[in-house]
Amino acid sequence: MSIRIPAFVGTIIESALSPHPVDRYLELVDPMTTWRDxxxxxxxxxxxxxxxxxxxxxxxxxxxxxxxxxxxxxxxxxxxxxxxxxxxxxxxxxxxxxxxxxxxxxxxxxxxxxxxxxxxxxxxxEQAAGDFVLPDDRPRTAVFVSGGSGITPVLSMARTLVAEGHRGQIVFVHYARTPDDVAYRTELTELARADNVDVRLHYTRGPAGDHFTDDHLADVADIDDADLFVCGPAALMDAVANHHGSRGLRGRLHQEAFTLAAPLTVDPDAPVEGSLTFLRSGRSATNDGRTILDQAESAGLTPESGCRMGICFSCTAIKKSGCTRNVLTGETDTETDTQIQLCINAPVGDVEIEV
Structure with a gap:
């Protein structure tokens, strides 16, 4: 169940019920009745x-x-x-x-x-996110390689191609510990009924220890030009990437990473300027170059976060305006009204954030 509240009415209600947002009261009646959440x-x-x-x-x-x-x-x-x-x-x-x-x-x-x-x-x-996606220009030949729980995003892609009536070749290669560990065995069997879908299962436990080798893709027709999608443990992803590079395959390689890259070294002499405005708390601070989470805590705020306990993506907030830099990748972002992670983004100039 959900209810629709005009934006101006919701703003008035939130002001009256401050400091708690409307949804904190609505959830007492029905947790599925929400305005923002x-x-x-x-x-x-x-x-x-x-x-x-x-x-x-x-x-x-x-x-x-x-x-x-x-x-x-x-x-x-x-x-x-x-x-x-x-x-x-x-x-x-x-x-x-x-x-x-x-x-x-x-x-x-x-x-x-x-x-x-x-x-x-x-x-x-939270709304869906991530850049490991099925491209809008659908590949003529698609090869999906997954290991363990990495099956879910590539299965979503394969299922979508089949549902769209895609007629190009689809090869689905999945690695699991044992046959009993294949959570989508029934669904993969169903996919394989299509004339253009080739499903291949390999099991990594036991005497055989069937891990990825070049031979597992050697007989795929048009492999040179195929789009190759891989998601799974680091060893599997590295092996597939090495295969793609060493064979000089011309098709695109798409990878999903489970771990963050090492942080970039920040130039201590780089100029730092601007101010950081925390809209919900009505506070602001002079940008000192650190991450938004660090600067928020220095300003006496306690945004929700679990980063230091190994819980990723728990410290997200909406950036209303300004430019931020991802301290892991160096990429900058100037979009407004977008969710960002406070622990890995630093302000570049003036930034307004809903904290």
Whole structure:
């Protein structure tokens, strides 16, 4: 359920109810009744393997959909603490969202969801994001390579091509520990029924230890010009990238990375200027070149964050105006009304942020 409140009415209500936003009161009545917050209700739960749980989510009206390959940030409350993790939808773009979550060793949130997710459960969401996507100019030949839980974004891409009636060759190569660890075995079998889809499964545990080698793609027709999509553990991604480079393949290589690159070295002599304005708190600070999270904390603010505990994407906020620089990649961003991570972005000149 959701309700529609005119923007000017919502602004008046929020001012009257300050310091808490409208949604903090609405959730007391129905957690799926929201004005600003994007949430989703679990409408189906399946546990296809001993280590996975598949959730079908029905989001509130704020959901803008996803491009095949993107991820969403899902948040859930465990013992009174909100935790956020990233998962990639495995379905074609649709109103509902399908996530298959693998409970990794030591995975606090994934293990909790594997054991306790149930129909009717409400979770928090952020809009889909990420650049590892199926390109608008669909590839004539598409080769998807995945390992473990990395299957979900590439399966979303493959399913989308099939749903669109794509007639080019589609090769889907998946690596799992054992046959029992293939969470999408039924769906892959169904995909393989199409004349132009070739599904290949390899198992990495046991005496055979069937890991990626060049031979696994050697017989793919038109491999030289194929678009190659890979998502999975670092060793698999490195092996596929080396294959692509050493063979001099002309097609595009698309990769999804699970880890951040090492931070760039920041020039200490580079000029730092401008001011950082925290709109919600009504405070401002002179930009000193550090990340927005560090500067916010120095200004006495406590934005939600879990970065120092290894919880990524929990410190996002909306940048209303200005330019920011990603301290990991060096890339700058000048878009307005966009979600950014406070812990890896620094102001470049004047910046306004909803904190």
């Amino acid at each position: 994007l949430r989703a209700q679990v409408i189906a739960v399946d546990r296809p393997t001993s280590r996975t749980v598949r959730l079908t989510l029905r989001p509130t009206r704020q959901w803008k959909g996803h491009t095949p390959g993107q991820y969403v940030q899902l948040s859930t409350v465990i013992d009174g603490v909100r935790h956020t993790r990233c998962f990639s939808p495995a379905n074609t773009p649709a109103d509902d969202i399908e996530l298959t979550i693998t409970a990794h060793d030591g995975g606090f949130v994934s293990s909790h969801l594997r054991e306790h997710a149930h129909v009717g459960m409400v979770v928090g969401l």
